[in-house]
Amino acid sequence: MVEIKKLTGLMGAEITGVRINDGIPDDLADVLRHALADHQMIALRGLHPTIRQQKQLTEVFGPVMKLPYVEPTPEDDEVIAVLKEAEECNTGVFGGDWHSDFSFLENPPAGSVLSAIEVPEVGGDTVWASQVAAYASLPEKLKKIVDGRRAVHIGAPYGVTHQPPEEERSGASIRMIRGDPDADQEILHPAVITETLSGRRSLFLNPIYTTRFEDMSEAESAPILAEIYKHCTRPDFSCRFRWRAGDVAIWDNRTSLHYATNDYDGIRRLLYRTTFSADPPAA
Numbered sequence: 001m002v003e004i005k006k007l008t009g010l011m012g013a014e015i016t017g018v019r020i021n022d023g024i025p026d027d028l029a030d031v032l033r034h035a036l037a038d039h040q041m042i043a044l045r046g047l048h049p050t051i052r053q054q055k056q057l058t059e060v061f062g063p064v065m066k067l068p069y070v071e072p073t074p075e076d077d078e079v080i081a082v083l084k085e086a087e088e089c090n091t092g093v094f095g096g097d098w099h100s101d102f103s104f105l106e107n108p109p110a111g112s113v114l115s116a117i118e119v120p121e122v123g124g125d126t127v128w129a130s131q132v133a134a135y136a137s138l139p140e141k142l143k144k145i146v147d148g149r150r151a152v153h154i155g156a157p158y159g160v161t162h163q164p165p166e167e168e169r170s171g172a173s174i175r176m177i178r179g180d181p182d183a184d185q186e187i188l189h190p191a192v193i194t195e196t197l198s199g200r201r202s203l204f205l206n207p208i209y210t211t212r213f214e215d216m217s218e219a220e221s222a223p224i225l226a227e228i229y230k231h232c233t234r235p236d237f238s239c240r241f242r243w244r245a246g247d248v249a250i251w252d253n254r255t256s257l258h259y260a261t262n263d264y265d266g267i268r269r270l271l272y273r274t275t276f277s278a279d280p281p282a283a
């Protein structure tokens with residue numbers, strides 16, 4: 001029997017009793033979609049999916065999306081390996097800052113499915129923060145600024161004009177494709193979006209890729225964004241997940257931010273990530 005247990009007061013749920021070896025029946029798919037809309041992150045323990053099963057699971061939420069800028073696995077170009085080798089010490093880690101994935105695309109990923117192949121016994125947790133909870137408790141003066149306003153997102157780390165210094169990049173195991181002029185383009189998205197299934201409102205700003213509000217300069221936007229980021233990454237809105245090999249986590253990339261902790265130098269960590277799309281984010 002499928003059971004859903006909340007992981008924290010405001011976001012994240014663990015779902016037990018899910019088996020996908022013989023396909024994913026419609027009623028299970030429906031339960032999973034609603035659970036994701038309700039909790040923004042759902043974790044399925046001990047699933048051990050094959051790549052084919054992981055892609056089937058991903059399709060429950062939306063068409064599988066091929067990601068730009070990250071070199072995919074040789075086995076399947078819709079899968080990326082989130083890998084840090086044991087010998088990659090004192091480096092950055094892929095996803096090691098609060099962010100949502102690729103919000104600078106015209107149609108950013110709707111969500112991701114991450115499957116743990118090899119993980120440290122301790123360390124390498126992933127943390128998510130609910131942007132639904134963050135918006136709900138955003139101080140009125142900030143709500144007045146973000147409501148009805150659009151923000152500019154730029155894929156600066158992958159473009160021509162801005163690239164992070166070598167030491168801030170993730171380790172050598174993940175090859176990023178950089179220097180693409182398309183990534184320097186300004187893309188506008190609503191700063192507050194409405195989640196399709198639940199109808200709840202969520203902040204949609206990205207500490208890595210959002211540079212300013214549409215009608216403000218970077219200098220005018222910076223202190224406002226800093227105040228919002230301080231609020232929206234508060235531990236109160238977060239869920240920290242400790243991985244075991246075989247676990248799968250699925251998250252809504254539009255209504256949550258996430259952060260890969262980098263506290264396991266000397267130990268190999270490998271997860272496979274697939275990504276799904278949906279209609280572009282809407283106010």
Ligand code: SIN
Pocket residue numbers: 082094095096124125126258259260261271273
């Ligand atoms: C990511 O998708 O940002 C990586 C998350 C993780 O490695 O924990």
